[in-house]
Amino acid sequence: MNEGVRWLTEDEQRVWRKYLAATSMLSEYLERRMQQDAGIPHTYYEVLVSLSEAPECTLRMSELAVRSRFSRSRLSHAVTKLEAKGWVVRTSCPSDKRGAWATLSEQGRAVLEAAAPDHVEAVRKALFDVLDAEQVHRLGEITGAIIDGLAEECEAVEADAGEGAD
Amino acid sequence: MNEGVRWLTEDEQRVWRKYLAATSMLSEYLERRMQQDAGIPHTYYEVLVSLSEAPECTLRMSELAVRSRFSRSRLSHAVTKLEAKGWVVRTSCPSDKRGAWATLSEQGRAVLEAAAPDHVEAVRKALFDVLDAEQVHRLGEITGAIIDGLAEECEAVEADAGEGAD
DNA sequence: ACTATGTTGTTGAGTCTTCAATGATTCGAT
DNA sequence: ATCGAATCATTGAAGACTCAACAACATAGT
Numbered sequence A, B: 001m002n003e004g005v006r007w008l009t010e011d012e013q014r015v016w017r018k019y020l021a022a023t024s025m026l027s028e029y030l031e032r033r034m035q036q037d038a039g040i041p042h043t044y045y046e047v048l049v050s051l052s053e054a055p056e057c058t059l060r061m062s063e064l065a066v067r068s069r070f071s072r073s074r075l076s077h078a079v080t081k082l083e084a085k086g087w088v089v090r091t092s093c094p095s096d097k098r099g100a101w102a103t104l105s106e107q108g109r110a111v112l113e114a115a116a117p118d119h120v121e122a123v124r125k126a127l128f129d130v131l132d133a134e135q136v137h138r139l140g141e142i143t144g145a146i147i148d149g150l151a152e153e154c155e156a157v158e159a160d161a162g163e164g165a166d
Numbered sequence C: 001a002c003t004a005t006g007t008t009g010t011t012g013a014g015t016c017t018t019c020a021a022t023g024a025t026t027c028g029a030t
Numbered sequence D: 001a002t003c004g005a006a007t008c009a010t011t012g013a014a015g016a017c018t019c020a021a022c023a024a025c026a027t028a029g030t
Helices: A010-038 A042-053 A061-068 A072-084 A106-126 A133-162 B010-038 B042-052 B061-068 B072-084 B106-126 B133-162
Strands: A058-060 A088-092 A100-104 B058-060 B088-092 B100-104
Touching: A010 A042, A010 A106, A010 B010, A010 B133, A042 A058, A042 A061, A042 A072, A042 A100, A042 A106, A058 A061, A061 A072, A061 A100, A072 A088, A100 A106, A106 B133, A133 B010, A133 B106, A133 B133, B010 B042, B010 B106, B042 B058, B042 B061, B042 B072, B042 B100, B042 B106, B058 B061, B061 B072, B061 B100, B072 B088, B100 B106
Parallel strands: none
Antiparallel strands: A058 A100, A088 A100, B058 B100, B088 B100
């Protein structure tokens, strides 16, 4: 039964383990710094960034979820927290009464701008300072390939979910 | 005050965003598959792998924590869950009465071996199938550089924590 | 107009992680 | 031998995420 399995080669295993170590170390590093600097998870910061880049600093919840790669539920919980801090405001949408808008408040923008320099510094220190230009370019290629591969995979899964029994 | 900040270039931003997307998509993909296949988080699977590679399938909790990149506390909670499932056994350590050993049970090994083929398949599909040999090699370099950089950073932090006021 | 179906967003329960506090033991210096 | 500091592991509470269930509304077909 194991004969069909394409196990990883020695080299692939080494790379995979380094990948796991590097990504978890990096995300824990950013997480810790963001928690200290702004008192929120790194992912919440990315939500604020997404909002700040939208016209009028406003997006529909579902659109914000896509841009932040949050599930609807996760975003709903997150925005509840961010609203409690006064950094985001929810408004109900008149054209589609199911919908809701999320808007970055002035206070939210201030927090974002205050946290940004430290965040960039952290990303630089952990990533771009240790890579040369060639490696940065390659990393772009590699991550692009992963994204494309998984995007296909996701579409396939959604297609399966959509179809009932035939 | 912002003048000292080394902001990211356009290219760096693009790469950074792709990095975030790729790593989160990949980890969510593995997470989902592991949850479906074995009913545990992907990181718990890695804990079992670490144990399976140790002599006698046994490690001190603190050593297991290092190898799985878990905090002591996180590992303690995790092992509690894994013990409840009967996949890991805790034994108190006679030579150091503070310590505890964790051992992979027969049942745990069976679960691990049952989950392994699907897991490898997932890693292949999401990562190695979409990269050529050159890219895999580069990914090894890049992740190695990140690990080395953050290891230094961590040591510096620990050194700070260790020293009191001077 | 009416019903079936799909979409949007929220909620609650359960799970996982972090953080700080704790108990138990070992080590080092006096 | 003893006192203080460091180490090992666990615990409980609080925060964050997932999943399934749900309410409210929109859309399309009849």
